Amino acid sequence: xxxxxxxxxxxxxxxxxxxxxxxxxxxxxxxxxxxxxxxxxxxxxxxxxxxxxxxxxxxxxxxxxxxxxxxxxxxxxxxxxxxxxxxxxxxxxxxxxxxxxxxxxxxxxxxxxxxxxxxxxxxxxxxxxxxxxxxxxxxxxxxxxxxxxxxxxxxxxxxxxxxxxxxxxxxxxxxxxxxxxxxxxxxxxxxxxxxxxxxxxxxxxxxxxxxxxxxxxxxxxxxxxxxxxxxxxxxxxxxxxxxxxxxxxxxxxxxxxxxxxxxxxxxxxxxxxxxxxxxxxxxxxxxxxxxxxxxxxxxxxxxxxxxxxxxxxxxxxxxxxxxxxxxxxxxxxxxxxxxxxxxxxxxxxxxxxxxxxxxxxxxxxxxxxxxxxxx
Amino acid sequence: xxxxxxxxxxxxxxxxxxxxxxxxxxxxxxxxxxxxxxxxxxxxxxxxxxxxxxxxxxxxxxxxxxxxxxxxxxxxxxxxxxxxxxxxxxxxxxxxxxxxxxxxxxxxxxxxxxxxxxxxxxxxxxxxxxxxxxxxxxxxxxxxxxxxxxxxxxxxxxxxxxxxxxxxxxxxxxxxxxxxxxxxxxxxxxxxxxxxxxxxxxxxxxxxxxxxxxxxxxxxxxxxxxxxxxxxxxxxxxxxxxxxxxxxxxxxxxxxxxxxxxxxxxxxxxxxxxxxxxxxxxxxxxxxxxxxxxxxxxxxxxxxxxxxxxxxxxxxxxxxxxxxxxxxxxxxxxxxxxxxxxxxxxxxxxxxxxxxxxxxxxxxxxxxxxxxxxxxxxxxxxxxxxxxxxxxxxxxxxxxxxxxxxxxxxxxxx
Numbered sequence: 001x002x003x004x005x006x007x008x009x010x011x012x013x014x015x016x017x018x019x020x021x022x023x024x025x026x027x028x029x030x031x032x033x034x035x036x037x038x039x040x041x042x043x044x045x046x047x048x049x050x051x052x053x054x055x056x057x058x059x060x061x062x063x064x065x066x067x068x069x070x071x072x073x074x075x076x077x078x079x080x081x082x083x084x085x086x087x088x089x090x091x092x093x094x095x096x097x098x099x100x101x102x103x104x105x106x107x108x109x110x111x112x113x114x115x116x117x118x119x120x121x122x123x124x125x126x127x128x129x130x131x132x133x134x135x136x137x138x139x140x141x142x143x144x145x146x147x148x149x150x151x152x153x154x155x156x157x158x159x160x161x162x163x164x165x166x167x168x169x170x171x172x173x174x175x176x177x178x179x180x181x182x183x184x185x186x187x188x189x190x191x192x193x194x195x196x197x198x199x200x201x202x203x204x205x206x207x208x209x210x211x212x213x214x215x216x217x218x219x220x221x222x223x224x225x226x227x228x229x230x231x232x233x234x235x236x237x238x239x240x241x242x243x244x245x246x247x248x249x250x251x252x253x254x255x256x257x258x259x260x261x262x263x264x265x266x267x268x269x270x271x272x273x274x275x276x277x278x279x280x281x282x283x284x285x286x287x288x289x290x291x292x293x294x295x296x297x298x299x300x301x302x303x304x305x306x307x308x309x310x311x312x313x314x315x316x317x318x319x320x321x322x323x324x325x326x327x328x329x330x331x332x333x334x335x336x337x338x339x340x341x342x343x344x345x346x347x348x349x350x351x352x353x354x355x356x357x358x359x360x361x362x363x364x365x366x367x368x369x370x371x372x373x374x375x
Numbered sequence: 376x377x378x379x380x381x382x383x384x385x386x387x388x389x390x391x392x393x394x395x396x397x398x399x400x401x402x403x404x405x406x407x408x409x410x411x412x413x414x415x416x417x418x419x420x421x422x423x424x425x426x427x428x429x430x431x432x433x434x435x436x437x438x439x440x441x442x443x444x445x446x447x448x449x450x451x452x453x454x455x456x457x458x459x460x461x462x463x464x465x466x467x468x469x470x471x472x473x474x475x476x477x478x479x480x481x482x483x484x485x486x487x488x489x490x491x492x493x494x495x496x497x498x499x500x501x502x503x504x505x506x507x508x509x510x511x512x513x514x515x516x517x518x519x520x521x522x523x524x525x526x527x528x529x530x531x532x533x534x535x536x537x538x539x540x541x542x543x544x545x546x547x548x549x550x551x552x553x554x555x556x557x558x559x560x561x562x563x564x565x566x567x568x569x570x571x572x573x574x575x576x577x578x579x580x581x582x583x584x585x586x587x588x589x590x591x592x593x594x595x596x597x598x599x600x601x602x603x604x605x606x607x608x609x610x611x612x613x614x615x616x617x618x619x620x621x622x623x624x625x626x627x628x629x630x631x632x633x634x635x636x637x638x639x640x641x642x643x644x645x646x647x648x649x650x651x652x653x654x655x656x657x658x659x660x661x662x663x664x665x666x667x668x669x670x671x672x673x674x675x676x677x678x679x680x681x682x683x684x685x686x687x688x689x690x691x692x693x694x695x696x697x698x699x700x701x702x703x704x705x706x707x708x709x710x711x712x713x714x715x716x717x718x719x720x721x722x723x724x725x726x727x728x729x730x731x732x733x734x735x736x737x738x739x740x741x742x743x744x745x746x747x748x749x750x751x752x753x754x755x756x757x758x759x760x761x762x763x764x765x766x767x768x769x770x771x772x773x774x775x776x777x778x779x780x781x782x783x784x785x786x787x788x789x
Contacts, residue, residue, distance in 0.1 A: 001380065265768075274759075281704060284697045285676030362664060
């Protein structure tokens with residue numbers, strides 16, 4: 001049994017960590033946090049040059065053709081560095097949707113552009129409150145154009161194209177939903193920036209008014225493709241969350257060693273030690289669940305739906321838990337803008353919602369476990 | 376990344392599986408599979424006899440204490456082979472429960488500190504289950520603070536005379552031997568005045584009394600020592616070095632890798648899958664599903680954490696510290712799971728035993744659960760261990776560390 005990443009994959013992780021430590025310091029993240037740039041363009045360019053954007057994209061489409069385990073270790077480092085770039089929208093959502101359902105022409109058009117850093121992509125699914133569900137898709141598709149409003153759309157304001165879920169039929173069934181590709185720089189699209197919990201990753205409202213769209217995947221298959229995309233993104237996001245959780249735990253640990261109160265290191269008080277020990281426990285559970293998700297993702301195993309939901313829940317909980325208690329360990333200083341703790345708190349809570357909230361994934365997990373037991 | 380055996384592992388697994396299939400006491404398989412927490416009871420047989428017979432059969436064929444050297448009754452197997460054996464032994468591994476202390480703690484301590492002739496005499500019958508061992512560390516005045524123990528050992532010629540009391544000794548009532556931590560010098564700080572021995576539990580002056588637990592069962596004992604004589608050659612380690620010797624024992628207690636920990640989750644999921652609530656199937660209920668999902672990811676998280684450790688063993692490496700979370704997570708989880716299962720039963724959840732739902736399975740779980748959070752290191756000690764050894768946080772401030780043991784305040788409890 002080798003339920004672990006290979007030495008080469010671990011080396012890639014080290015390489016990514018070294019690169020991000022240099023190019024994505026908290027200071028660099030703050031440029032975006034403070035609203036001085038919509039995302040870190042230099043970093044995005046660097047990620048393309050390192051081959052990280054196209055690591056799981058086949059060589060014939062301009063990628064490195066490595067695989068999803070390689071993408072997982074890079075994702076972990078992106079989360080650890082709190083990178084202010086549209087990585088998850090472009091690589092986990094848009095690229096995965098293209099890989100699953102794109103025509104050869106669509107892949108040829110967008111995948112090389114993603115790998116080279118020239119195109120930013122995203123998924124436009126949500127329409128206000130609510131979790132992923134066919135009935136929540138109201139935006140319509142007819143005669144090759146889309147009409148309706150999507151919000152929030154992650155990185156919507158900087159994206160060049162979007163995969164859009166639209167209602168193309170009126171049977172009232174899941175088969176009404178189809179996916180479309182929309183060039184956001186073409187006409188019929190209005191984009192409005194939304195304020196959001198985590199300013200290091202933008203959220204937008206996109207209004208489609210007779211926007212030209214081409215189908216992505218077979219008509220009526222939209223929901224099934226979307227479910228696969230969300231599962232795959234859930235595993236990849238879980239690695240970002242695991243990276244973020246680990247970093248928040250380390251920050252808390254380091255501060256507990258450094259800070260003296262009542263004449264001793266605060267990390268010598270059991271109330272603090274036990275809080276940090278519990279953070280380690282949730283981060284470890286999340287990492288192990290995510291490894292299982294990575295295995296299922298990389299082998300396209302039948303277990304992927306269940307593994308993805310478990311990784312999603314576990315990693316979401318761990319990142320929220322570690323980010324929250326990292327602030328608590330820091331005390332008052334943790335609540336200042338100056339300290340970096342809040343950046344992880346913001347990211348953790350934004351990520352908890354991005355692919356659908358915990359309530360949604362809990363429901364999915366139980367459904368999938370039942371299905372497996374019934375089989 | 377894969378879950379596959381290496382060719383050597385696959386071959387070992389096939390050999391183990393074939394032997395188990397041909398030799399295991401299959402008539403008890405169903406009962407053993409159903410025992411989920413703490414107590415394994417067979418309806419129509421004495422579990423001790425069944426366990427001893429199975430252990431002896433394994434030993435005769437070279438399947439006992441796999442990781443021990445052959446000359447001491449083991450197989451000289453690698454750590455990963457030991458894990459594969461446990462996986463294959465499955466429910467029959469329940470029969471090893473009464474040997475866990477002896478095989479997991481006493482044996483390794485003997486191997487590290489006993490004289491060669493003692494190892495050759497005592498270890499093979501320990502491996503084969505013919506002799507059962509217990510561990511005599513905890514005392515009324517020293518649980519988490521083991522080094523606060525008071526049982527005295529005083530030198531008398533070539534012997535030591537033991538007086539005092541131990542508590543929470545698993546299996547003392549059927550044990551043949553034990554390892555015993557004593558205080559040989561009360562005038563030095565507590566960790567420095569301890570010495571370890573092994574002794575014959577049938578020695579004159581040893582008295583074993585069962586403890587009636589909060590659950591109503593009796594799995595543990597108090598052991599009283601009144602002028603018990605132990606020859607000096609049964610000393611393990613130097614005089615005054617007992618603390619270091621005991622660390623060897625305790626490290627082995629916490630290093631059991633690959634052993635399945637009970638969380639109660641599979642039982643609860645199965646129960647909820649068929650349970651009808653007032654307004655429909657439990658498994659369709661939003662609140663039930665949310666609870667189940669949260670426990671499901673803890674259970675799977677533990678399972679895959681264990682897989683990661685096993686993978687390290689398979690590569691011939693030492694597993695990382697992540698395995699230290701198992702007991703902490705599972706202990707409180709099984710208590711919460713049991714509480715919730717009863718909640719789902721409504722008022723009838725109060726009925727236990729044969730009259731209760733599922734023959735009182737979750738009620739029994741609930742009553743046994745507090746013990747799981749205390750035995751083998753309380754939740755609080757486990758958190759200290761993670762904080763100090765994994766995260767590198769400072770040790771607790773110990774006000775009695777440099778004080779001679781007999782000057783430590785006791786509030787009159789001596």
